[in-house]
Amino acid sequence: MSHDATQHPIPDVTTNPFDDDKLREECAVFGIFGTEDAAAHTALGLHALQHRGQEASGIVTYDGEEFRAHRALGQVGEVFGRQQVMERLKGSAAIGHNRYSTTGDPMVRNTQPLFADFEFGGLAVSHNGNLTNAVHLRRELVHGGAIFQSTTDTEVIIHLLAQAKGGVTDRLTEALRRVEGAYSLVCLTRKKLIGVRDPLGVRPLVLGKLGGAYMLASETCAFDIIGAEKVRDVEAGEMIVIDDEGVHSTFPFPRLKTRFCIFEYVYFSRPDSVVEDKSVYEARTAIGRELAREKPIEADVIVPIPDSGVPSAIGYAEQSGVPFQYGIIRNHYVGRTFIEPTDEIRNLGVKLKHNANRQVVEGKRIVLVDDSIVRGTTSRKIVEMMRHAGATEVHMCIASPPTTYSCFYGVDTPERDKLLAAKYSLEEMRTLIGCDSLTFISMDGLYRAVGLAGRDAARPQYCDACFSGEYPIPLTDQERQPGKSAQLSLLREQAR
Ligand code: SF4
Secondary structure, three states, rough: OOOOOOOOOOOHHHHHOOOOOOOOOOOEEEEOOOOOOHHHHHHHHHOOOOOHHEEEEEEEEEEEEEEEEEEEEEEEHHOOHHHHHHHOOOOOOOOOOOOOOOOOOOOOOHHEEEEEEOOOOEEEEEEEEOOOOHHHHHHHHOOOOOOOOOOOOOOHHHHHHHHHOOOOOHHHHHHHHOOOOOEEEEEEEOOOEEEOOOOOOOOEEEEEEOOOOOEEEEOOOOHOOOOOHHHHHHHHOEEEEEEOOEEEEEOOOOOOOOEOHHHHHHHHHHOEEEEOOEEEHHHHHHHHHHHHHHOOOOOOOOEEEOOOOOOHHHHHHHHHOOOOOOOEEOOOOOOOOOOOOOOOHOOOHHHHHHHHHHHHOOOOOOEEEEOOOOOOOOHHHHHHHHHHHHOEEEEEEOOOOOOOOOOOOOOOOOHHHHHHHOOHHHHHHHHHOOOOEEEEEHHHHHHOOOOOOOOOOOOOOOOOOOHHHOOOHHHHHHHHOOOOHHHHHHHHHHHH
Protein backbone atom coordinates (compact mmCIF):
# COMPACT_ATOMS: atom_id res chain seq x y z
CA MET A 1 0.00 0.00 0.00
CA SER A 2 1.42 3.34 -0.94
CA HIS A 3 0.23 6.94 -0.67
CA ASP A 4 1.53 10.14 -2.16
CA ALA A 5 4.09 11.26 0.39
CA THR A 6 3.72 14.92 -0.49
CA GLN A 7 -0.04 14.75 0.08
CA HIS A 8 0.31 13.09 3.47
CA PRO A 9 3.27 14.54 5.32
CA ILE A 10 4.35 13.08 8.66
CA PRO A 11 2.30 14.67 11.43
CA ASP A 12 4.56 16.99 13.38
CA VAL A 13 3.93 15.46 16.77
CA THR A 14 7.54 15.90 17.84
CA THR A 15 6.52 19.26 19.24
CA ASN A 16 5.63 17.13 22.21
CA PRO A 17 9.02 16.64 23.86
CA PHE A 18 7.93 13.36 25.42
CA ASP A 19 6.98 11.80 22.12
CA ASP A 20 10.07 9.89 21.07
CA ASP A 21 8.13 7.88 18.51
CA LYS A 22 8.74 4.50 20.10
CA LEU A 23 6.53 1.54 20.69
CA ARG A 24 5.81 1.29 24.40
CA GLU A 25 6.28 -1.94 26.24
CA GLU A 26 3.23 -2.75 28.23
CA CYS A 27 4.17 -3.76 31.77
CA ALA A 28 6.64 -5.37 34.12
CA VAL A 29 5.98 -8.03 36.75
CA PHE A 30 7.99 -9.12 39.76
CA GLY A 31 7.36 -11.55 42.61
CA ILE A 32 9.43 -12.89 45.51
CA PHE A 33 8.78 -15.60 48.11
CA GLY A 34 10.72 -16.43 51.26
CA THR A 35 12.71 -13.37 52.28
CA GLU A 36 12.39 -10.74 54.96
CA ASP A 37 11.57 -7.38 53.52
CA ALA A 38 9.99 -8.76 50.37
CA ALA A 39 8.53 -5.34 49.53
CA ALA A 40 11.95 -3.64 49.40
CA HIS A 41 13.28 -6.36 47.10
CA THR A 42 10.19 -5.97 44.94
CA ALA A 43 10.53 -2.18 44.75
CA LEU A 44 14.16 -2.58 43.63
CA GLY A 45 13.15 -5.18 41.05
CA LEU A 46 10.44 -2.86 39.74
CA HIS A 47 12.95 -0.02 39.63
CA ALA A 48 15.19 -2.11 37.35
CA LEU A 49 12.14 -2.84 35.19
CA GLN A 50 11.01 0.78 34.97
CA HIS A 51 11.64 0.86 31.20
CA ARG A 52 8.67 -1.52 30.74
CA GLY A 53 6.15 0.88 32.27
CA GLN A 54 6.32 4.32 33.84
CA GLU A 55 2.70 5.23 34.35
CA ALA A 56 1.90 3.50 37.63
CA SER A 57 3.35 1.03 40.07
CA GLY A 58 2.05 -1.25 42.82
CA ILE A 59 3.09 -3.86 45.38
CA VAL A 60 1.02 -6.36 47.36
CA THR A 61 2.64 -8.25 50.25
CA TYR A 62 1.48 -11.01 52.59
CA ASP A 63 2.81 -10.96 56.14
CA GLY A 64 1.36 -14.26 57.41
CA GLU A 65 -1.85 -12.63 58.58
CA GLU A 66 -2.97 -10.13 56.04
CA PHE A 67 -2.34 -8.78 52.57
CA ARG A 68 -1.07 -5.22 52.34
CA ALA A 69 -1.10 -3.13 49.21
CA HIS A 70 0.14 0.16 47.88
CA ARG A 71 -0.54 1.32 44.34
CA ALA A 72 -0.26 4.76 42.80
CA LEU A 73 0.29 6.61 39.55
CA GLY A 74 3.91 7.51 38.95
CA GLN A 75 7.32 5.91 38.67
CA VAL A 76 8.68 3.44 41.23
CA GLY A 77 10.79 6.06 43.04
CA GLU A 78 7.80 8.36 43.51
CA VAL A 79 5.37 5.60 44.47
CA PHE A 80 7.65 3.76 46.94
CA GLY A 81 10.11 6.50 47.87
CA ARG A 82 8.53 7.26 51.26
CA GLN A 83 9.67 5.26 54.27
CA GLN A 84 6.17 5.09 55.77
CA VAL A 85 4.90 3.40 52.63
CA MET A 86 7.59 0.73 52.71
CA GLU A 87 7.23 0.16 56.45
CA ARG A 88 3.55 -0.68 55.98
CA LEU A 89 4.32 -3.30 53.31
CA LYS A 90 5.42 -6.02 55.71
CA GLY A 91 5.84 -9.63 54.76
CA SER A 92 8.13 -12.29 53.37
CA ALA A 93 6.25 -12.61 50.07
CA ALA A 94 5.32 -9.91 47.59
CA ILE A 95 4.41 -9.23 44.01
CA GLY A 96 4.69 -5.98 42.09
CA HIS A 97 3.80 -4.38 38.81
CA ASN A 98 4.82 -1.45 36.63
CA ARG A 99 2.16 -0.29 34.29
CA TYR A 100 2.06 1.31 30.92
CA SER A 101 -1.57 1.06 29.92
CA THR A 102 -2.26 -1.08 26.88
CA THR A 103 -5.82 -1.81 27.90
CA GLY A 104 -7.75 0.36 30.30
CA ASP A 105 -7.40 3.98 31.31
CA PRO A 106 -4.43 5.38 33.21
CA MET A 107 -6.26 5.57 36.51
CA VAL A 108 -5.49 4.23 39.99
CA ARG A 109 -8.25 1.61 39.85
CA ASN A 110 -6.44 0.04 36.89
CA THR A 111 -3.13 -0.06 38.73
CA GLN A 112 -1.93 -3.56 39.49
CA PRO A 113 -1.45 -5.90 41.30
CA LEU A 114 -5.21 -6.49 41.31
CA PHE A 115 -6.50 -8.20 44.44
CA ALA A 116 -9.63 -10.19 45.26
CA ASP A 117 -10.90 -12.47 48.02
CA PHE A 118 -11.98 -15.94 46.96
CA GLU A 119 -13.27 -19.03 48.75
CA PHE A 120 -9.66 -20.19 49.11
CA GLY A 121 -8.49 -16.81 50.43
CA GLY A 122 -6.99 -13.69 48.91
CA LEU A 123 -5.15 -13.57 45.61
CA ALA A 124 -3.17 -10.74 44.02
CA VAL A 125 -2.24 -10.79 40.34
CA SER A 126 0.19 -8.86 38.13
CA HIS A 127 -0.07 -9.26 34.37
CA ASN A 128 2.27 -8.46 31.51
CA GLY A 129 0.69 -8.87 28.09
CA ASN A 130 -2.72 -8.35 26.60
CA LEU A 131 -5.73 -10.64 26.25
CA THR A 132 -7.24 -10.68 22.78
CA ASN A 133 -10.67 -11.99 23.79
CA ALA A 134 -11.08 -9.89 26.97
CA VAL A 135 -14.00 -7.84 25.65
CA HIS A 136 -15.83 -10.95 24.53
CA LEU A 137 -15.29 -12.66 27.90
CA ARG A 138 -16.15 -9.53 29.83
CA ARG A 139 -19.49 -9.25 28.04
CA GLU A 140 -20.29 -12.83 28.97
CA LEU A 141 -19.25 -12.28 32.57
CA VAL A 142 -21.22 -9.04 32.93
CA HIS A 143 -24.23 -10.77 31.39
CA GLY A 144 -23.84 -13.44 34.08
CA GLY A 145 -23.88 -10.83 36.84
CA ALA A 146 -20.18 -10.01 37.34
CA ILE A 147 -19.42 -6.47 38.49
CA PHE A 148 -16.11 -5.08 37.23
CA GLN A 149 -14.06 -2.58 39.21
CA SER A 150 -11.54 -1.63 36.53
CA THR A 151 -11.24 -1.41 32.76
CA THR A 152 -8.22 -3.71 32.52
CA ASP A 153 -8.27 -7.02 30.67
CA THR A 154 -6.58 -8.59 33.71
CA GLU A 155 -9.75 -8.32 35.78
CA VAL A 156 -11.37 -10.83 33.43
CA ILE A 157 -8.95 -13.41 34.88
CA ILE A 158 -10.10 -12.55 38.41
CA HIS A 159 -13.76 -13.16 37.49
CA LEU A 160 -12.95 -16.38 35.66
CA LEU A 161 -11.06 -17.54 38.76
CA ALA A 162 -14.11 -16.83 40.91
CA GLN A 163 -16.28 -18.99 38.66
CA ALA A 164 -13.81 -21.87 38.43
CA LYS A 165 -13.72 -24.85 40.78
CA GLY A 166 -11.09 -26.38 43.05
CA GLY A 167 -7.91 -25.03 44.61
CA VAL A 168 -6.04 -22.02 43.34
CA THR A 169 -3.91 -23.76 40.70
CA ASP A 170 -6.90 -25.70 39.31
CA ARG A 171 -8.90 -22.52 39.16
CA LEU A 172 -6.08 -20.62 37.50
CA THR A 173 -5.69 -23.36 34.91
CA GLU A 174 -9.43 -23.41 34.22
CA ALA A 175 -9.56 -19.62 33.95
CA LEU A 176 -6.52 -19.35 31.66
CA ARG A 177 -7.82 -22.05 29.35
CA ARG A 178 -10.61 -19.62 28.47
CA VAL A 179 -8.44 -16.62 27.68
CA GLU A 180 -6.63 -15.88 24.44
CA GLY A 181 -3.69 -13.55 24.09
CA ALA A 182 -0.34 -12.96 25.68
CA TYR A 183 0.24 -13.21 29.39
CA SER A 184 3.07 -13.58 31.83
CA LEU A 185 1.41 -13.57 35.24
CA VAL A 186 2.63 -13.58 38.80
CA CYS A 187 0.10 -14.30 41.53
CA LEU A 188 0.38 -14.23 45.31
CA THR A 189 -1.79 -16.19 47.72
CA ARG A 190 -1.35 -16.76 51.46
CA LYS A 191 0.89 -19.74 50.79
CA LYS A 192 2.14 -19.52 47.23
CA LEU A 193 3.82 -17.40 44.63
CA ILE A 194 2.65 -18.56 41.19
CA GLY A 195 4.06 -17.70 37.77
CA VAL A 196 2.40 -18.60 34.46
CA ARG A 197 3.35 -17.96 30.86
CA ASP A 198 0.91 -18.23 27.97
CA PRO A 199 1.21 -21.33 25.75
CA LEU A 200 3.17 -19.44 23.06
CA GLY A 201 5.41 -17.64 25.56
CA VAL A 202 4.97 -14.28 23.84
CA ARG A 203 6.07 -12.18 26.81
CA PRO A 204 9.12 -13.04 28.94
CA LEU A 205 9.18 -14.41 32.49
CA VAL A 206 12.26 -15.63 34.36
CA LEU A 207 12.83 -17.55 37.58
CA GLY A 208 15.58 -16.40 39.97
CA LYS A 209 17.02 -17.22 43.36
CA LEU A 210 18.53 -15.21 46.19
CA GLY A 211 19.71 -17.33 49.11
CA GLY A 212 16.64 -19.39 50.06
CA ALA A 213 14.20 -17.05 48.31
CA TYR A 214 12.82 -17.58 44.82
CA MET A 215 11.57 -14.88 42.55
CA LEU A 216 9.90 -14.28 39.21
CA ALA A 217 10.48 -11.27 36.98
CA SER A 218 9.94 -10.00 33.47
CA GLU A 219 13.68 -9.68 32.90
CA THR A 220 16.95 -10.72 34.52
CA CYS A 221 18.02 -7.10 35.14
CA ALA A 222 15.53 -7.22 38.06
CA PHE A 223 17.64 -10.00 39.62
CA ASP A 224 20.95 -8.22 39.10
CA ILE A 225 19.88 -5.19 41.11
CA ILE A 226 19.30 -7.31 44.24
CA GLY A 227 22.22 -9.67 43.68
CA ALA A 228 20.01 -12.63 42.74
CA GLU A 229 20.82 -15.28 40.15
CA LYS A 230 18.79 -16.35 37.19
CA VAL A 231 17.73 -19.99 37.51
CA ARG A 232 15.99 -20.31 34.14
CA ASP A 233 13.26 -18.93 31.90
CA VAL A 234 9.75 -19.99 32.80
CA GLU A 235 8.77 -22.01 29.74
CA ALA A 236 5.88 -21.24 27.43
CA GLY A 237 2.71 -22.77 28.87
CA GLU A 238 4.39 -23.52 32.19
CA MET A 239 2.95 -22.87 35.64
CA ILE A 240 5.50 -22.50 38.42
CA VAL A 241 4.34 -22.71 42.02
CA ILE A 242 6.73 -21.55 44.75
CA ASP A 243 5.86 -22.42 48.35
CA ASP A 244 7.59 -23.49 51.57
CA GLU A 245 8.48 -26.81 49.92
CA GLY A 246 10.31 -25.20 47.01
CA VAL A 247 9.57 -24.82 43.28
CA HIS A 248 7.02 -27.01 41.47
CA SER A 249 6.48 -26.98 37.73
CA THR A 250 3.52 -28.16 35.65
CA PHE A 251 2.42 -27.71 32.04
CA PRO A 252 -1.36 -27.46 32.27
CA PHE A 253 -1.87 -26.19 28.71
CA PRO A 254 -1.31 -27.93 25.38
CA ARG A 255 2.39 -27.72 24.38
CA LEU A 256 2.68 -25.49 21.31
CA LYS A 257 5.57 -24.21 19.25
CA THR A 258 6.68 -21.06 21.03
CA ARG A 259 6.39 -17.57 19.55
CA PHE A 260 8.41 -15.25 21.76
CA CYS A 261 8.12 -11.54 20.83
CA ILE A 262 11.11 -10.76 18.58
CA PHE A 263 10.73 -7.06 19.38
CA GLU A 264 11.97 -7.80 22.91
CA TYR A 265 15.42 -8.24 21.32
CA VAL A 266 15.07 -5.21 19.08
CA TYR A 267 13.93 -2.68 21.66
CA PHE A 268 11.81 -3.59 24.69
CA SER A 269 14.14 -5.54 26.95
CA ARG A 270 17.07 -3.89 28.65
CA PRO A 271 20.36 -4.65 26.88
CA ASP A 272 21.86 -6.08 30.09
CA SER A 273 19.06 -8.66 30.37
CA VAL A 274 19.24 -12.24 29.18
CA VAL A 275 15.91 -13.30 27.74
CA GLU A 276 15.13 -16.78 26.43
CA ASP A 277 18.77 -17.64 27.16
CA LYS A 278 20.04 -14.96 24.82
CA SER A 279 21.83 -11.77 25.79
CA VAL A 280 19.81 -8.81 24.55
CA TYR A 281 22.98 -6.79 24.05
CA GLU A 282 24.55 -9.52 21.93
CA ALA A 283 21.37 -9.88 19.89
CA ARG A 284 21.37 -6.13 19.20
CA THR A 285 25.03 -5.95 18.21
CA ALA A 286 24.45 -8.98 15.94
CA ILE A 287 21.54 -7.12 14.32
CA GLY A 288 23.93 -4.22 13.67
CA ARG A 289 26.47 -6.55 12.07
CA GLU A 290 23.77 -8.08 9.87
CA LEU A 291 22.63 -4.61 8.83
CA ALA A 292 26.18 -3.69 7.82
CA ARG A 293 26.46 -6.91 5.81
CA GLU A 294 23.12 -6.28 4.10
CA LYS A 295 23.77 -2.59 3.46
CA PRO A 296 27.41 -1.54 3.41
CA ILE A 297 27.60 2.26 3.17
CA GLU A 298 30.59 4.45 2.33
CA ALA A 299 30.69 6.65 5.42
CA ASP A 300 33.03 8.39 7.88
CA VAL A 301 31.23 7.72 11.12
CA ILE A 302 28.51 5.49 12.62
CA VAL A 303 26.20 7.44 14.93
CA PRO A 304 23.62 5.77 17.20
CA ILE A 305 20.34 7.42 18.06
CA PRO A 306 20.66 7.04 21.82
CA ASP A 307 19.98 5.07 23.84
CA SER A 308 18.22 2.27 22.01
CA GLY A 309 20.28 2.48 18.80
CA VAL A 310 23.64 2.13 20.60
CA PRO A 311 24.27 -1.67 20.58
CA SER A 312 23.19 -2.04 16.93
CA ALA A 313 25.41 0.91 15.94
CA ILE A 314 28.34 -0.77 17.73
CA GLY A 315 27.65 -3.93 15.73
CA TYR A 316 27.39 -1.98 12.50
CA ALA A 317 30.69 -0.21 13.20
CA GLU A 318 32.42 -3.50 14.09
CA GLN A 319 31.33 -5.13 10.85
CA SER A 320 31.96 -2.14 8.57
CA GLY A 321 35.23 -0.96 10.12
CA VAL A 322 33.84 2.59 10.18
CA PRO A 323 34.33 4.28 13.59
CA PHE A 324 31.47 4.47 16.10
CA GLN A 325 31.02 7.93 17.62
CA TYR A 326 28.48 9.67 19.80
CA GLY A 327 27.22 12.20 17.24
CA ILE A 328 24.01 12.72 19.24
CA ILE A 329 23.91 13.34 22.97
CA ARG A 330 20.77 12.50 24.87
CA ASN A 331 19.55 14.53 27.81
CA HIS A 332 18.38 12.00 30.40
CA TYR A 333 16.75 14.60 32.62
CA VAL A 334 13.76 15.53 30.50
CA GLY A 335 11.11 14.78 33.08
CA ARG A 336 7.40 14.45 32.63
CA THR A 337 6.85 17.58 34.64
CA PHE A 338 8.55 19.80 32.05
CA ILE A 339 6.27 22.73 31.31
CA GLU A 340 5.91 23.92 27.75
CA PRO A 341 5.12 27.60 28.25
CA THR A 342 5.16 28.98 24.71
CA ASP A 343 4.86 27.78 21.14
CA GLU A 344 8.48 28.72 20.64
CA ILE A 345 9.61 26.37 23.39
CA ARG A 346 7.21 23.70 22.23
CA ASN A 347 8.67 23.86 18.73
CA LEU A 348 12.06 22.91 20.05
CA GLY A 349 10.56 19.43 19.96
CA VAL A 350 13.09 16.68 19.80
CA LYS A 351 15.97 18.98 20.79
CA LEU A 352 14.85 18.74 24.39
CA LYS A 353 15.94 15.13 24.36
CA HIS A 354 18.69 15.00 21.73
CA ASN A 355 21.43 17.37 20.67
CA ALA A 356 23.91 17.08 17.82
CA ASN A 357 27.56 16.69 18.77
CA ARG A 358 28.90 18.99 16.06
CA GLN A 359 32.54 17.94 16.58
CA VAL A 360 31.65 14.42 15.48
CA VAL A 361 29.33 15.07 12.55
CA GLU A 362 30.55 18.29 10.89
CA GLY A 363 31.85 17.66 7.38
CA LYS A 364 31.20 13.88 7.73
CA ARG A 365 29.17 11.28 5.89
CA ILE A 366 27.23 9.66 8.70
CA VAL A 367 25.22 6.47 9.19
CA LEU A 368 22.51 6.94 11.82
CA VAL A 369 21.42 3.70 13.49
CA ASP A 370 18.07 3.40 15.26
CA ASP A 371 16.05 0.42 16.48
CA SER A 372 12.78 1.12 14.65
CA ILE A 373 10.61 3.68 12.92
CA VAL A 374 7.03 3.93 14.13
CA ARG A 375 5.50 7.16 12.80
CA GLY A 376 8.77 8.67 11.59
CA THR A 377 8.33 11.86 13.55
CA THR A 378 11.56 11.81 15.54
CA SER A 379 13.61 10.41 12.67
CA ARG A 380 12.89 13.42 10.50
CA LYS A 381 13.89 15.88 13.23
CA ILE A 382 17.10 14.03 13.93
CA VAL A 383 18.10 13.94 10.28
CA GLU A 384 17.44 17.68 10.09
CA MET A 385 19.53 18.20 13.24
CA MET A 386 22.44 16.26 11.71
CA ARG A 387 22.36 18.36 8.57
CA HIS A 388 22.30 21.58 10.62
CA ALA A 389 25.35 20.31 12.47
CA GLY A 390 27.19 20.02 9.16
CA ALA A 391 26.81 16.35 8.15
CA THR A 392 27.43 16.09 4.41
CA GLU A 393 25.44 12.85 3.98
CA VAL A 394 22.94 11.27 6.36
CA HIS A 395 22.11 7.60 5.87
CA MET A 396 19.64 5.86 8.12
CA CYS A 397 19.84 2.19 9.06
CA ILE A 398 17.06 0.61 11.09
CA ALA A 399 17.64 -2.46 13.24
CA SER A 400 14.20 -3.95 12.55
CA PRO A 401 12.08 -4.57 9.46
CA PRO A 402 9.43 -1.92 8.68
CA THR A 403 6.76 -1.82 11.40
CA THR A 404 3.63 -2.25 9.29
CA TYR A 405 1.07 -3.76 11.69
CA SER A 406 -0.22 -3.00 15.18
CA CYS A 407 0.58 -5.23 18.13
CA PHE A 408 -2.33 -6.72 20.10
CA TYR A 409 -0.22 -8.70 22.54
CA GLY A 410 0.66 -6.07 25.09
CA VAL A 411 2.61 -3.38 23.27
CA ASP A 412 1.25 0.08 22.70
CA THR A 413 1.39 0.56 18.93
CA PRO A 414 -0.42 3.31 17.05
CA GLU A 415 -3.28 2.25 14.81
CA ARG A 416 -2.11 0.90 11.50
CA ASP A 417 -2.85 4.06 9.52
CA LYS A 418 -0.42 5.98 11.76
CA LEU A 419 2.48 3.63 11.06
CA LEU A 420 4.78 5.21 8.49
CA ALA A 421 5.75 1.93 6.86
CA ALA A 422 2.11 0.85 6.51
CA LYS A 423 1.36 3.92 4.39
CA TYR A 424 4.45 4.65 2.35
CA SER A 425 6.95 2.90 0.11
CA LEU A 426 10.61 2.83 1.14
CA GLU A 427 11.44 5.69 -1.21
CA GLU A 428 8.52 7.77 0.06
CA MET A 429 9.65 7.18 3.63
CA ARG A 430 13.18 8.24 2.73
CA THR A 431 11.84 11.44 1.17
CA LEU A 432 9.65 12.22 4.17
CA ILE A 433 12.45 11.62 6.65
CA GLY A 434 14.86 13.58 4.47
CA CYS A 435 17.83 11.20 4.58
CA ASP A 436 20.14 10.22 1.71
CA SER A 437 19.35 6.53 2.08
CA LEU A 438 17.06 4.48 4.29
CA THR A 439 17.60 0.80 5.06
CA PHE A 440 15.68 -1.62 7.25
CA ILE A 441 17.17 -4.97 8.21
CA SER A 442 15.45 -7.81 6.35
CA MET A 443 13.29 -10.27 8.26
CA ASP A 444 15.79 -13.04 7.46
CA GLY A 445 18.63 -10.82 8.66
CA LEU A 446 16.83 -10.21 11.94
CA TYR A 447 16.24 -13.93 12.42
CA ARG A 448 19.89 -14.70 11.63
CA ALA A 449 20.98 -12.08 14.15
CA VAL A 450 18.98 -13.70 16.94
CA GLY A 451 20.59 -17.01 16.13
CA LEU A 452 18.28 -18.70 13.64
CA ALA A 453 18.90 -19.60 10.06
CA GLY A 454 16.33 -17.22 8.63
CA ARG A 455 12.62 -16.75 9.04
CA ASP A 456 11.61 -19.48 6.64
CA ALA A 457 14.13 -22.08 7.81
CA ALA A 458 11.93 -23.52 10.52
CA ARG A 459 9.28 -20.95 10.81
CA PRO A 460 7.67 -19.67 12.80
CA GLN A 461 10.09 -19.28 15.68
CA TYR A 462 9.03 -15.90 17.01
CA CYS A 463 6.07 -13.58 17.01
CA ASP A 464 6.92 -11.05 14.30
CA ALA A 465 3.37 -9.93 13.57
CA CYS A 466 4.11 -6.20 13.68
CA PHE A 467 6.43 -6.76 10.70
CA SER A 468 4.64 -9.61 8.92
CA GLY A 469 0.97 -9.24 9.86
CA GLU A 470 0.91 -12.96 10.73
CA TYR A 471 -0.70 -12.97 14.15
CA PRO A 472 -0.02 -16.22 16.00
CA ILE A 473 -2.94 -15.86 18.47
CA PRO A 474 -6.51 -15.16 17.33
CA LEU A 475 -7.62 -11.53 17.56
CA THR A 476 -11.14 -12.36 18.68
CA ASP A 477 -12.09 -8.89 19.92
CA GLN A 478 -10.65 -7.24 16.81
CA GLU A 479 -12.51 -9.56 14.50
CA ARG A 480 -15.76 -8.66 16.23
CA GLN A 481 -15.00 -4.93 16.35
CA PRO A 482 -12.00 -4.03 14.18
CA GLY A 483 -9.68 -1.13 15.01
CA LYS A 484 -6.78 -0.80 17.41
CA SER A 485 -8.71 1.31 19.89
CA ALA A 486 -11.84 -0.81 19.70
CA GLN A 487 -10.88 -2.93 22.66
CA LEU A 488 -10.15 0.04 24.87
CA SER A 489 -13.30 1.93 23.93
CA LEU A 490 -15.44 -1.16 24.46
CA LEU A 491 -13.93 -1.74 27.86
CA ARG A 492 -14.57 1.89 28.75
CA GLU A 493 -18.11 1.70 27.49
CA GLN A 494 -18.76 -1.38 29.58
CA ALA A 495 -17.18 0.20 32.61
CA ARG A 496 -19.64 3.10 32.60
FE1 SF4 B 1 6.18 -8.38 19.72
FE2 SF4 B 1 5.41 -7.29 17.42
FE3 SF4 B 1 4.48 -9.70 18.17
FE4 SF4 B 1 3.72 -7.49 19.44
S1 SF4 B 1 3.28 -8.03 17.30
S2 SF4 B 1 4.32 -9.41 20.38
S3 SF4 B 1 5.59 -6.25 19.38
S4 SF4 B 1 6.60 -9.12 17.66
